[in-house]
Amino acid sequence: MGKILKKALLLTLIWAFATQYCNAQNEKFGIMGGINYSRISGESPLIDVATTGRIAYNIGVYSEFAFYNGISFSPRIIFSSQGYVQELFQSENETMEIVNKFNFVNVPAIFKFRIYDELNLQIGPQVGLWLNGNAEVIKSDSGEFLGDKTKLTADSKFDFGGNLGISYKLADRFIMEVTYFHGFSDFVGFDFPVSKSKNSVFQFNIAYLIF
Structure with a gap:
C-alpha cells in the first residue's frame, strides 16, 4: 500500500507542477466519454486461457x-467501468460464463x-x-445459476x-482519442489469488470542449 500511495503522491506533484507552468491563455475544458475494452493480464493459466475482454464505458x-509549441498537459477525472469475462468448466457437459465488473475513478x-x-x-x-x-453469471448451460x-x-x-495513445482534433470542439492503459501494480478483484494480475484497458473516446 505504501508504494501505491507514493506513486499517487508523485502523480499529484507532477499534475501540480505541470499546471503551474502551463500557458493560461490556452486552457481547454470539456467533457469526454467512450468505450472500454478491458481484461486482466498476468502469469496465471486462468488469466491466459479462460478469460476474455469486457466491453463497457467511461465518462x-x-x-x-498548453506548454510550448506542440506540447500540452491534459489531466482528466474519469469514471471507468472495467473488468473481464471468465469461463468456468463445471463439468464435461456444462460451462458457465461470469462477467466480473470493476468500477473505478481514474485520474490520468x-x-x-x-x-x-x-x-x-x-x-x-x-x-x-x-x-x-x-460478478454475474451471464451464461449457464443448465440455466440454474443464470443471473x-x-x-x-x-x-x-x-x-x-x-x-499510451494518439489523439486527433476533428473540429474546433471535438477530439478523438485511442488509448491503451496497462497497470503496473498487482490488482486482484476477486476472492482467490492470481499471481501478478494487471488491469489492461483499450479505450476509444471523444472529448467535447465546452470552452
Missing part, C-alpha cells in the same frame, strides 16, 4: 493546458506531443481508485499504471 471531465495525467497537424502522441501515468465490483450476482472485493483500492 468524465477533460482539460488541457496525460502529456500530449504534436506529431503532425492535429495528430498527437499521448503518454502519461494514471492512478485509479476502486469503487466497487460484482446470480456476487459482490467483489479488491486486495488494493489503488491501481497505478501508464497510458
Whole structure:
C-alpha cells in the first residue's frame, strides 16, 4: 500500500507542477466519454486461457493546458467501468460464463506531443481508485445459476499504471482519442489469488470542449 500511495503522491506533484507552468491563455475544458475494452493480464493459466475482454464505458471531465509549441498537459477525472469475462468448466457437459465488473475513478495525467497537424502522441501515468465490483453469471448451460450476482472485493483500492495513445482534433470542439492503459501494480478483484494480475484497458473516446 505504501508504494501505491507514493506513486499517487508523485502523480499529484507532477499534475501540480505541470499546471503551474502551463500557458493560461490556452486552457481547454470539456467533457469526454467512450468505450472500454478491458481484461486482466498476468502469469496465471486462468488469466491466459479462460478469460476474455469486457466491453463497457467511461465518462468524465477533460482539460488541457498548453506548454510550448506542440506540447500540452491534459489531466482528466474519469469514471471507468472495467473488468473481464471468465469461463468456468463445471463439468464435461456444462460451462458457465461470469462477467466480473470493476468500477473505478481514474485520474490520468496525460502529456500530449504534436506529431503532425492535429495528430498527437499521448503518454502519461494514471492512478485509479476502486469503487466497487460484482460478478454475474451471464451464461449457464443448465440455466440454474443464470443471473446470480456476487459482490467483489479488491486486495488494493489503488491501481497505478501508464497510458499510451494518439489523439486527433476533428473540429474546433471535438477530439478523438485511442488509448491503451496497462497497470503496473498487482490488482486482484476477486476472492482467490492470481499471481501478478494487471488491469489492461483499450479505450476509444471523444472529448467535447465546452470552452
